[in-house]
Amino acid sequence: MIMALLILLAILSVGILWLLMISPGQPAPLRDDSGQVIPGSxxxxxxxxxxxxxxxxxxxxxxxxxxxxxxxxxxxxxxxxxxxxxxxxxxxxxxxxxxxxxxxxxxxxxxxxxxxxxxxxxxxxxxxxxxxxxxxxxxxxxxxxxxxxxxxxxxxxxxxxxxxxxxxxxxxxxxxxQLRSEIMARDYLLRAYGERGDAAMVRKLKAAKVSMEDGLSPAWMRLRDRAMHGMGVGHTRDMRSVITGIFLPxxxxxxxxxxxxxxxxxxxxxxxxxxxxxxxxxxxxxxxxxxxxxxxxxxxxxxxxxxxxxxxxxxxxxxxxxxxxxxxxxxxxxxxxxxxxxxxxxxxxxxxGKSDEGVNSPLAKTDGHGTDKRSR
The missing domain is CATH 3.40.50.1820 (Alpha/Beta hydrolase fold, catalytic domain)
Incomplete structure (x- = not known):
């Protein structure tokens, strides 16, 4: 028992030391392709x-x-x-x-x-x-x-x-x-998981109520992120988990x-x-x-x-x-x-490129597609 506690303590100590080492509280300087700090950056x-x-x-x-x-x-x-x-x-x-x-x-x-x-x-x-x-x-x-x-x-x-x-x-x-968006999200997820044949998720989604009258149920708030990321429609297309995609980073x-x-x-x-x-x-x-x-x-x-x-x-x-x-x-x-x-x-x-502030900027281009009151 004592040996196990010592090992656990050692692991925790290494973890804390590692966290302190990667947490200096300052962003890294900007570097060029050769690894040199960019002058004036x-x-x-x-x-x-x-x-x-x-x-x-x-x-x-x-x-x-x-x-x-x-x-x-x-x-x-x-x-x-x-x-x-x-x-x-x-x-x-x-x-x-x-x-x-x-x-x-x-x-x-x-x-x-x-x-x-x-x-x-x-x-x-x-x-x-x-x-x-x-x-x-x-x-x-x-x-x-x-x-x-x-x-x-x-x-x-x-x-x-x-x-x-x-x-x-x-x-x-x-x-x-946003409430209307949440309702549309649940409707989509019910269809998508149904087509995938994931009966367990469909049951959970049916129990996770969302409506214009009553808003978002606690069940929906617990489920929404996991369900969205499972279908690739969450924070990013390739993010499958809030833990690996947001919490750990x-x-x-x-x-x-x-x-x-x-x-x-x-x-x-x-x-x-x-x-x-x-x-x-x-x-x-x-x-x-x-x-x-x-x-x-x-x-x-x-x-x-x-x-x-x-x-x-x-x-x-x-x-x-x-x-x-x-x-x-x-x-x-x-x-x-x-x-x-x-x-x-x-x-x-x-x-x-199309703004009054940007026309004289060295960044501005003349071949943009922004147009007056039109969409792209």
């Missing part, structure tokens, strides 16, 4: 007072003169910088990439955050304040805003509230009416300290209840369709977290100076990470 984590509390972000760029791209992660409260490990976008070579971790999430989580500040109005104000910090720091009149999932729900409201800060808004897996992020990694999960659990019910019930088609800046949607053909048909219907209702709708045929919920080459081409050719 930046790769740093920054903490700034936003909305009265310290909030953190990771900023990476080979050239800080490149257009700033502010990424709004999903959740609520679920950071996404970890995705760069297994699904690198390479956007730091073309943009000054800003991975801000929102109030109550990840590096910005604190048990001292007043719960009464966890409101939609405060999140919008925080986003605008972060944008103003970035505009001032990098000397750019307007920057690019990209929101993913929950971040798209936040982002499109920011775009409507403060269009003067941004030269365009990009919604990835754009939320339109977070623990490998070197830009985080050990406490940051713990706070990713504390923040996710804590943040979600403040916003989830309102997010589910809000039908954006009915209240938010007028925009004073270009609007672009990136949707995955196989996304059943934020249904692309609902995103399309919302897109059609939007009035904006320029807009574009892009379907990524090989993606589920995360086109930027699943098809980064195509996403980069669209961002550079259509979004940057």
């Amino acid at each position: 930046i790769s740093e984590r920054v903490a700034v007072e936003i909305g009265g509390i310290s909030q953190a972000m990771i900023i990476q760029s080979v050239d800080s003169a490149n257009p700033v791209l502010l990424f709004l992660h999903g959740g609520p409260g679920m950071t996404e910088f970890f995705m760069e490990q297994d699904y690198p976008t390479g956007l730091e070579h073309h943009f000054t990439m800003v991975w801000w971790e929102q109030r109550g999430a990840g590096m910005s989580f604190s048990a001292d955050i007043p719960p009464e500040t966890m409101t939609m109005e405060q999140m919008i104000a925080d986003t605008v304040e972060v944008a103003d910090y970035l505009r001032a720091r990098f000397g750019q009149h307007r920057i690019l805003l990209l929101g993913h999932s929950w971040g798209s729900y936040l982002g499109i409201q920011v775009a409507a509230a403060a269009p003067d800060r941004f030269f365009a808004y990009v919604g990835m897996a754009q939320i339109a009416h 977070v623990w490998r992020v070197r830009a985080y300290t050990v406490m940051d990694k713990i706070n990713v999960w504390r923040g996710k659990i804590w943040s979600r209840p403040f916003f989830w019910d309102d997010l589910l019930r809000d039908d954006l088609v009915k209240r938010l369709t007028e925009f004073a800046l270009p609007v672009y949607f990136f949707v995955g053909r196989h996304d059943y977290t934020a249904n692309p048909e609902l995103s399309r219907a919302y897109f059609e209702a939007i009035d904006a100076p320029m807009k574009g709708f892009y379907v990524f045929e090989n993606s589920a919920h995360s086109p930027l990470f699943e098809e980064p080459v195509r996403a980069k081409q669209i961002l550079l050719n259509d979004v940057i």
